[in-house]
Amino acid sequence: MVNRLICGFISGVIAGFIMDITQYFFHLAFNLPRLRAVDLVGILFYGHKITNFEELAVAQVWHLFFTAFLGVFFVYFTIVINGRNYPLIGWLWAVLYGL
Secondary structure, eight states, X not given: OHHHHHHHHHHHHHHHHHHHHXXXXXXXXXXXXSSOHHHXXXXXXXXXXXXXXXXXXXXXXXXXXXXXXXXXXXXXXXHHHOOSOHHHHHHHHHHHHHO
């Protein structure tokens, strides 16, 4: 039980870091995502887009907690599915979260 919980938490945090780093890169280099995932968390918390570093730090931490929760949920969700195509299930999960 605890091993799956820790595995899901760590994988969710790592996935959140990778997602945020790619969004920051594309935002700074090409100005592509006009509304990043961290900005959405800031809108949920503050009611407006992030304007300073303190708001960014708090929103980033809560975004990583949310992705960690999704990682834990996915680990326990794969127990219920009981299939062999875990990479396909993980890809579908990532696409559904991205919507």
